[in-house]
Amino acid sequence: MLPAYDLVYETYGTLNAAKSNAILVCHALSGNHHVAGTYADTPDSVGWWDNIIGPGRPLDTNRFFIVGVNNLGGCHGSTGPSSVNAATGKPWGAAFPMMAVVDWVRAQARLADLLGIDVWAAVVGGSLGGMQALRWAITFPERVRHSLVIAAAPKLTAQNIAFNDVARQAILSDPDFHGGHYYEHQTKPWRGLRLARMLGHITYLSDDQMGERFGRDLRGDGLKFGYDIEFEVESYLRHQGDKFADVFDANTYLLMTKALDYFDPARKTNGDLAAALSVARARFLVVAFTTDWRFAPARSREIVDALLRNGQDVSYAELGCDYGHDSFLMPDPTYHKLISTYMGTIQT
Amino acid sequence: MLPAYDLVYETYGTLNAAKSNAILVCHALSGNHHVAGTYADTPDSVGWWDNIIGPGRPLDTNRFFIVGVNNLGGCHGSTGPSSVNAATGKPWGAAFPMMAVVDWVRAQARLADLLGIDVWAAVVGGSLGGMQALRWAITFPERVRHSLVIAAAPKLTAQNIAFNDVARQAILSDPDFHGGHYYEHQTKPWRGLRLARMLGHITYLSDDQMGERFGRDLRGDGLKFGYDIEFEVESYLRHQGDKFADVFDANTYLLMTKALDYFDPARKTNGDLAAALSVARARFLVVAFTTDWRFAPARSREIVDALLRNGQDVSYAELGCDYGHDSFLMPDPTYHKLISTYMGTIQT
Numbered sequence: 001m002l003p004a005y006d007l008v009y010e011t012y013g014t015l016n017a018a019k020s021n022a023i024l025v026c027h028a029l030s031g032n033h034h035v036a037g038t039y040a041d042t043p044d045s046v047g048w049w050d051n052i053i054g055p056g057r058p059l060d061t062n063r064f065f066i067v068g069v070n071n072l073g074g075c076h077g078s079t080g081p082s083s084v085n086a087a088t089g090k091p092w093g094a095a096f097p098m099m100a101v102v103d104w105v106r107a108q109a110r111l112a113d114l115l116g117i118d119v120w121a122a123v124v125g126g127s128l129g130g131m132q133a134l135r136w137a138i139t140f141p142e143r144v145r146h147s148l149v150i151a152a153a154p155k156l157t158a159q160n161i162a163f164n165d166v167a168r169q170a171i172l173s174d175p176d177f178h179g180g181h182y183y184e185h186q187t188k189p190w191r192g193l194r195l196a197r198m199l200g201h202i203t204y205l206s207d208d209q210m211g212e213r214f215g216r217d218l219r220g221d222g223l224k225f226g227y228d229i230e231f232e233v234e235s236y237l238r239h240q241g242d243k244f245a246d247v248f249d250a251n252t253y254l255l256m257t258k259a260l261d262y263f264d265p266a267r268k269t270n271g272d273l274a275a276a277l278s279v280a281r282a283r284f285l286v287v288a289f290t291t292d293w294r295f296a297p298a299r300s301r302e303i304v305d306a307l308l309r310n311g312q313d314v315s316y317a318e319l320g321c322d323y324g325h326d327s328f329l330m331p332d333p334t335y336h337k338l339i340s341t342y343m344g345t346i347q348t
Numbered sequence: 349m350l351p352a353y354d355l356v357y358e359t360y361g362t363l364n365a366a367k368s369n370a371i372l373v374c375h376a377l378s379g380n381h382h383v384a385g386t387y388a389d390t391p392d393s394v395g396w397w398d399n400i401i402g403p404g405r406p407l408d409t410n411r412f413f414i415v416g417v418n419n420l421g422g423c424h425g426s427t428g429p430s431s432v433n434a435a436t437g438k439p440w441g442a443a444f445p446m447m448a449v450v451d452w453v454r455a456q457a458r459l460a461d462l463l464g465i466d467v468w469a470a471v472v473g474g475s476l477g478g479m480q481a482l483r484w485a486i487t488f489p490e491r492v493r494h495s496l497v498i499a500a501a502p503k504l505t506a507q508n509i510a511f512n513d514v515a516r517q518a519i520l521s522d523p524d525f526h527g528g529h530y531y532e533h534q535t536k537p538w539r540g541l542r543l544a545r546m547l548g549h550i551t552y553l554s555d556d557q558m559g560e561r562f563g564r565d566l567r568g569d570g571l572k573f574g575y576d577i578e579f580e581v582e583s584y585l586r587h588q589g590d591k592f593a594d595v596f597d598a599n600t601y602l603l604m605t606k607a608l609d610y611f612d613p614a615r616k617t618n619g620d621l622a623a624a625l626s627v628a629r630a631r632f633l634v635v636a637f638t639t640d641w642r643f644a645p646a647r648s649r650e651i652v653d654a655l656l657r658n659g660q661d662v663s664y665a666e667l668g669c670d671y672g673h674d675s676f677l678m679p680d681p682t683y684h685k686l687i688s689t690y691m692g693t694i695q696t
Contacts, residue, residue, distance in 0.1 A: 098573040158558035158581040159550060165582045166546045169589075172575055173539045175523055191521045198514045199547060202507060210506035216612065223610060225446040227520055227602065231609065233506040234513045241517075254575065261579065262571060264564065 008077030013061035021348035026125035026132035032076035035068035058339035081251030094180025126328030153299035167196035206291035206324035356425030361409035369696035374473035374480035380424035383416035406687035429599030442528025474676030501647035515544035542589035554639035554672030
């Protein structure tokens, strides 16, 4: 248990007098509270979902008051494993408590209390963020009018868990991990975190998209017959891994993947997702992408089927974006039109 | 260049007087020459393709003389990175030359010369072994009567290469790798090789099969909220990684994955696979498995389409086995019946 914690958040747009236009945007594994815009003097600091959030955009900041929050356990300002534990004067490290999606949702609810927001007009998220949007509708049914669950799944498959476990083993077996207390050793499990990200990244993209973008193109002239970069896809992937390992915290990565593995809102209803969802009062928009093999459309349809069995209000779209799981981050015109249109039905 | 090399091989059955009943079985990434049977006094030492090779089995040792060979660069007896370089008195390590599939095929041809086998009745292989069967038909068209190309692809996709590169990076970035000269440091990059195998293993299985076999089953009672084994699939995967890292050589793993990446028989014909295959004189049997997402049936159909465009003799089967890429190793009755029937058409 944490005796206290900080949550860092950002807001965009203006909360109206009735406080009826607030939208919570939940982030996925590597995201944070900085969902849109740039910081003064740092034009590179574009928020991770900037293409969908802003004046006139699908999540329109002229109409809505949008809240982005860095989840508890994160590494972008909210209390997490790299934060100092006041009781010891040292970073929490491996002693930081494990998080479940419901813990994040409860912490977000406390933030809503502080902001005076009784009811979210919508809770929106993709991937792990979509799981939070789903969990909100179950845990706080009276506080969510619309739940937008994008590129998500009601629980992970064995294959999903297996990929996460390889990523975790890469970090845990890195000699620089020091049982999670690497901060005190002035090091970090950079190699392991890099591998974890490289692996994760493959699962975010579609096979076809990688084929179109990189194919078997070589980085230089001809094959070199060595272990340096030969194929363009290797260059891309290693660069993604390097960049991520430089800035992200490995303990946060570990606990985020565990929250993914644990997520299973139907656990208490013996696997009956419809029973778990029956308490929800929100209207749902569920969105899946045909090229997403990490959380394939069939997984989204499990959510839709459960809601329909209960006679609950759900819209479902299966979109043909090319970008695999990462499609939810992309400015695809059809996808954005869909979100815009749905958001237009939400009263403020 | 290697000044000389050893190849270790095993044979099963009897070579007939006409030397017309010889079959070469090519191994995949982690295979070797021990394709069938057990060694005296070690009943556990069952060959990796024992279920398909033997008296009365699809590759019937009552009819055929079957040859299994450990590829050059391997770690089961043939000259490889762990062999001593006579010029230095030390293991080759990173100085061992890179191998392409065609190098293996040429070495196998020299073995055939020594055995007095001018023409193979068939060259047979699954996965990387299937690529060798394909390459044989192109490089030595007069020496192959039948080519059985199972669960293979004419070349790797960007995604395939990406998975291989993550596996390689796991090994190359392991502090115990020592630039490939770990033998001299009395250590081995065990952690990296273990990760490589865990990752590879996920791609050998189908999502559905993992779901049926492990699902979200827990290893013990309830969630433990820690990084030890929680889910059964984690236990299985880590065990596979541990076992493999104990016995396999990391440098061999590296060069085998590179041979996979490089394989592209149509490179010299500007990507025209039909042109590359046009020299072949063999009859082909191409087999794919619907649940194989590493080398999906569409990849096998590229081979079949190219052969058909040339008017060459090819049979194609797409089988519904549940075991993903690993289906080629499984004793599925339909699969075995297919191979038996095809082998029955081969004159000896």
